[in-house]
Amino acid sequence: MADPAEPHKTAENPEDVEEVEEEEEEHGDTPAALTSQLMQNPQILADLQHRLGSMVGVSSGYIQSLPKSVKRRIKALKKWQFEAAKIEADFYKEVHELECKYASKYTPLYEKRKTVITGNVEPTDEECDWPSDDEKEDEQLSEDMKNKANVEEKEKEDKDKKEGEDVKGIPHFWLTVFKNVDMLSEMVQEHDEPILQHLQDVQVKFSDTDSMGFTLEFYFDTNDFFTNTVLTKHYSMRSEPDEEDPFSFEGPEIVKCKGCEIDWKKGKNVTVKTIKKKQKHKGRGTTRTVTKTVQNDSFFNFFNPPQVPDDEEGDMDEDLEALLAADFEIGHFIRERIVPRAVLYFTGEALEQDDDFDEEGEEEGEGEEGEYDEEGDPDYNPTNDPSKPAECKQQ
Template sequence: MLIKIHKLYLSIYLSIYLSIYLSIYVWKTRNKHQLPSCRKKVSGTTVSTPCQIKMADNEPQNNAEIEVEEEIDCEEGSEDAPQSGVTSELTNELMQNPSVLAALQDRLDSIVGTPSTYIQNLPKSVKRRIKALKKLQYETTKVEAEFYEELHKLECKFAEKYAPFYNKRKDIINANVEPTDEECEWTSDEDDEIVEGINKTTIEEKPAENKEPEVEVLDENTKGIPHFWLTVFKNVDMLSEMVQENDEPILKHLTDIKCVFSEKNPMGFTLEFYFETNDYFKNSILTKKYIMKSEPDEGDPFSFEGPEIIKCSGCQIEWKKGKDVTVKVVKKKLKHKGRGTTRTVTKTVENDSFFNFFNPPTPPEDEAEMDENAEAILAADFEIGHFIRERIIPRAVLYFTGEALEDEDEYDEEGDEEETDGKRDCKQQ
């Protein structure tokens, strides 16, 4: 993204400088040579002049000399023809001249990524005070880091207060307890619509062409809330993209998701996925651990914006024989060129699956050595882990019913309207 922005700025600078140089050159040429009047026909008139290309700050670059020959042929009554013709030809000459382009490139290389001219031209006494402000900024950044550390401690403290409610939610979902009438008192005008939506979301499959949707009929004797977490995953775009068809029978056995915080050494959290006994793997818990840091980078302290995930690790899934959905067997027939005989070779390759989430790529010690694909996978992984921790676990029932999705859609629509209107939330002085 930064590379694209850099190229965009480079293009903008190039366009601006070309316009400035052309304007200056045409103006000087017109005043020096007194272009003929357009009130009468002028034929075969030649303008030949050496010019020195100068930058916007009036400093000559490479002393590039250009010989420009221009034939001006204008009609009577036209006052703009000579100037227009000169400008057009000069543009072509300048754009095709290597010396000019090299001078422009040198100038652009010297200004892209550097402070503004205003800052450069400030007196030393003012620049000295700016350094003092930057030192103050660094100190406030360290205080901000302490703030986020304390906030994480507070999150760890309140996680203990949330735990009883999450445990009760798990018991109701898995039919370990039946809520009392008092616990079920929750009136809402949208209850009927939500219940209807639940039935459609949890028991309907995506209809194929010319095929009626298959509906699983649930009666009043149904225990708990079937397929709760699978439904949550399928309702959230970020997670539904990870869930493949072969994953769904396994995720029906997912009974709970918890987040366990580590306060220090290192700062982070662990996502725990609880499964009932199933035919796919032996593990009862699958874990994903995230390591965070909340301190400014020594090389770029002003880029600090709060805690960030820097590393993650999964766990080993003990798949039962023939049940590993993260791999697939590919069969390939090989034909012998000489004898003409064929033989079948089988090869195991990686398969798309939600359970690849527990086997993330390991980043190298030097981040510069990481390839783009692995970097993209880790960035998406960090985002998913953060989303499950911040949104899915605390608001699971609302993602199950779809209410949380409606709230997010409303925020998106408001954002679109603001962009259309071209308005900003902040006030500019």
């Protein structure tokens, strides 16, 4: 560093000026280098994050400082923005009408699916004309290998036919689907599985009275646990901008859900459990055993969701809000993915496709936030990297 008493060098000696600039660059004293070094200091980063956090939602004062005539024009833009939100709501209404129209076309296919799963109907050879992975692999085999594979396949078919004579439909279809999907498998407990083995079908019914609302219907065969043949879960949607916050509208969203009462047979309710507690009398010192009924983890709690108070929708408890958000996500996933693509979740193919999308997202994230590869960058020049300390020059 130059002596403060030393007179400043001027452009009359360009070599001195160039040498000083070069030395500053080598020692990382440029503004960019200083910024880089400061941003690597954890204490400074923590303080900066705290300050930025306190600024969230704080007005810069720019809008307030604008002339009245400009503010007036901004009001016009906001009014048009509100009109655009109403047009967007109309757009989603037409999409919903189109969805309802095509739902009737999907229904016959879903009904066929149900009859095959339950074993009430055996699909025809024409309906089963779909290549399997084994057949695709057979196409790549040699002639001798094909002949051997055909013999083995014939033996396997005979064995399967004999063993499958007593097998009806596709056993445990929906239970397998639920256990394959992480979001649902977390809900399914071991004591739920014998009940879900009786689940025959899951359907989505769109509501005419509740704008864009929908109902999930779970059809059960006769079982030893409850007398209901259908369990339902209804979701109410908000499809128009909120009057109090119209600019937050981003399309239809679930706002409420309502389950159904399950008519459990005596001693078969898996959503509750009985626990015994010992209580000690303070005065006499005697103890007694008290039996208490508490909620038990179960998939069937899905049909008894927390309710949204009508007068407190805008100010919900955080825990309640989190529970409802998770419930809404599950309901939406069953409607949009599980019901339309059930067989692919049964075989696991849909899970592989979902994983492919996740992996692509992770790769993009690594490109943005992952470690920087100096050797892999053809444009990397260590002499221009301000984050690395420059080597000291020999005097």
